[in-house]
Amino acid sequence: MYLVGFSLICLIGVTLAIPTADKRIVGGFPAEYGEAPWMVSMRSSLNVHLCGGTLLNQNFVLTTAVCMEGRLATNTMAVVGSRFLNTQAAAYYGTQTITHPQYNQNTLEFNVALFRTFFNVIFTDIVQPIQLNANFTSAGTRGRMYGWGATESGDGNSNALQTINLNVIDNDVCRDSLGSDGMRVTASTMCTLTREGQGLCTNDAGGALVVDFSVIGVASWKIPCATGRPDVFVRASAIRDWVVSII
Numbered sequence: 238m239y240l241v242g243f244s245l246i247c248l249i250g251v252t253l254a255i256p257t258a259d260k261r262i263v264g265g266f267p268a269e270y271g272e273a274p275w276m277v278s279m280r281s282s283l284n285v286h287l288c289g290g291t292l293l294n295q296n297f298v299l300t301t302a303v304c305m306e307g308r309l310a311t312n313t314m315a316v317v318g319s320r321f322l323n324t325q326a327a328a329y330y331g332t333q334t335i336t337h338p339q340y341n342q343n344t345l346e347f348n349v350a351l352f353r354t355f356f357n358v359i360f361t362d363i364v365q366p367i368q369l370n371a372n373f374t375s376a377g378t379r380g381r382m383y384g385w386g387a388t389e390s391g392d393g394n395s396n397a398l399q400t401i402n403l404n405v406i407d408n409d410v411c412r413d414s415l416g417s418d419g420m421r422v423t424a425s426t427m428c429t430l431t432r433e434g435q436g437l438c439t440n441d442a443g444g445a446l447v448v449d450f451s452v453i454g455v456a457s458w459k460i461p462c463a464t465g466r467p468d469v470f471v472r473a474s475a476i477r478d479w480v481v482s483i484i
Contacts, residue, residue, distance in 0.1 A: 288443035304443050311330060322394060383445070385440065386439055428470070429454075
């Protein structure tokens, strides 16, 4: 039986000055109010942002397997409905984490997990689910990524949700660009690269790369941070059947 403290929906908030958008995904810009209603901040029981997540329905959040490794779902919160980490938002504790059966800890292939909430997430105008795209995403596609990750390697989380446009590149080009790490790029992964100074950083993993209000990729790993080398995502088309079979 789950402890009441781990089960109840709670409101996370502190009394602080008006939030400022002073940090960002590297090279990005502040997201607008309600722009990404599917965006989830995965947090510890101490209210510390760990990684991003994507709301799929009233009970499931898609995030990375790495983010949930060694963590109890009952001690982890999915926080929805706020652009700022330090403002009031609805927090849902979990009951279960389901890791993709083909997840590889060494290569980070299929680096995704589903987080099941104890209570149904309440939908509002700024809390809404999003679907996974079933189609293979080709090079040249331009997607939108969101996250509360650091400005640069070693920096802290961004207080304000940030967003950036990222270009999908060919997997062969990605492998060549990543050198020895290129062997970790497989058919189930997808890479983005815009230019040096733009890209993912610490704690952006788990967030969704979105095109036309559907998810095409889940941020998985990067060479810290925005150094002109590709960022790597799990392809939504490669995991969609597994996700649908569970949720």
